[in-house]
Structure formats: C-alpha cells, structure tokens
Amino acid sequence: AQSVTQLDSHVSVSEGTPVLLRCNYSSSYSPSLFWYVQHPNKGLQLLLKYTSAATLVKGINGFEAEFKKSETSFHLTKPSAHMSDAAEYFCVVSDPSGSARQLTFGSGTQLTVLP
Amino acid sequence: EPEVTQTPSHQVTQMGQEVILRCVPISNHLYFYWYRQILGQKVEFLVSFYNNEISEKSEIFDDQFSVERPDGSNFTLKIRSTKLEDSAMYFCASSRRQGANEKLFFGSGTQLSVL
Numbered sequence: 001a002q003s004v005t006q007l008d009s010h011v012s013v014s015e016g017t018p019v020l021l022r023c024n025y026s027s028s029y030s031p032s033l034f035w036y037v038q039h040p041n042k043g044l045q046l047l048l049k050y051t052s053a054a055t056l057v058k059g060i061n062g063f064e065a066e067f068k069k070s071e072t073s074f075h076l077t078k079p080s081a082h083m084s085d086a087a088e089y090f091c092v093v094s095d096p097s098g099s100a101r102q103l104t105f106g107s108g109t110q111l112t113v114l115p
Numbered sequence: 116e117p118e119v120t121q122t123p124s125h126q127v128t129q130m131g132q133e134v135i136l137r138c139v140p141i142s143n144h145l146y147f148y149w150y151r152q153i154l155g156q157k158v159e160f161l162v163s164f165y166n167n168e169i170s171e172k173s174e175i176f177d178d179q180f181s182v183e184r185p186d187g188s189n190f191t192l193k194i195r196s197t198k199l200e201d202s203a204m205y206f207c208a209s210s211r212r213q214g215a216n217e218k219l220f221f222g223s224g225t226q227l228s229v230l
Contacts, residue, residue, distance in 0.1 A: 103160060104157075
C-alpha cells in the first residue's frame, strides 16, 4: 500500500519570497513521485516527476523538488514566488507498475501569493 | 501545450437521473482515464481505457458507471442513476503511453452536483 501526505492545506507567501510545499509519502516499493498544479478553471498540469534518476528534479516555472528517501519526503520548492504561482498543488505517488490505478493523490496545498 | 477539454464545466442533476460527462482527449493519445474528487477529499482513480476496452477500474466504478469512446475523439463517462454521493469534480485524463509514469494530461474537470 502507498500513501501521500501533504502537510499543509494552505500556504501563504509574499511575492518574491521562497516557496516550500511539503509532501511525505509511504510506499512498499521504490515509488515514482509527481507534483501537479491546478490553476483556477484549468486542468491538472504536471510540474515535475521523479522516477529514480537524479534525486533533485527540476520542473517547469522554476519549481524543483528533492527526493529524500531517508526522510520519505518530496518537498516542492521555488526560490522566488510569483503572483501567477497561486494555485492548488498536488503531490502524487505511483508504484513501479505504472498503473494509473496506483496513482495516489495528496489532499492538495492551496498556495496564496501576496503582493 | 495540447489540452484535454471537458464539457460541461458544471452539471446539476436530480438524483436518479442519468448524466453523461464528455471529454476530448489529446488527439494522438491512446490511453484515457477518469478520476474524481469529492469536495474535501483526495482525487480518486475511477477507470482507465485503452483500445476500446476498460483496462482497470476501481471499486468506485460499479455497474452504475460506464465509459465509451463513441466516435474516435470523444471519451464519455456515464452515470446511469445518479446518487447524492456522486457529487464531485470529475477529471478526464489522457496519455500517449500506458501508466502513471507517463505524463498524464488532465482536463479542467466537470463539477457534478446531484440534488
């Protein structure tokens, strides 16, 4: 069985300050991990994914995430928030089978960016 | 970037009525999925579809649910007799290749409200 926990349901940052969205997972396997973003009235968009290559993964729009097996974490970061980053972010874990059924979503973190 | 489109964006129906949620996946994609998110809960897998057949389905996807690709472009989810607990945001997704390790493209969702 696998699970994913997003530790903050809401995060609020000022524009230009760093963003940290936290995600912890549990899995019996070596998982694949993803971050998706959903802007208002838009579909879920893949930001980045980890699939057992480099532990530091760079994604779109300046986001990156680091896979830390010892901490079972996959936190999402960005050095400097932009107003357009305001959205809901989902951490997702998948088992190695790659089955779509085995995609487990976190409960989401709503990011607010203050001017 | 190509998009998955879903219609309608909002659907209100009476309990016991049939609803059809429509999706147009990305044109060269071969794998199609439905997920849903009940308010306040996590995104859940419903079904995956390939080569005009269901590949996988979850326990949620009972006999009241069906999927179809009627004309080679649309991908529909039908709920035969809606229940109050079917109220949720329904997301369609598609991918070129199988599985969660591939990039899934999601639509913006259909908010279904069952009264």
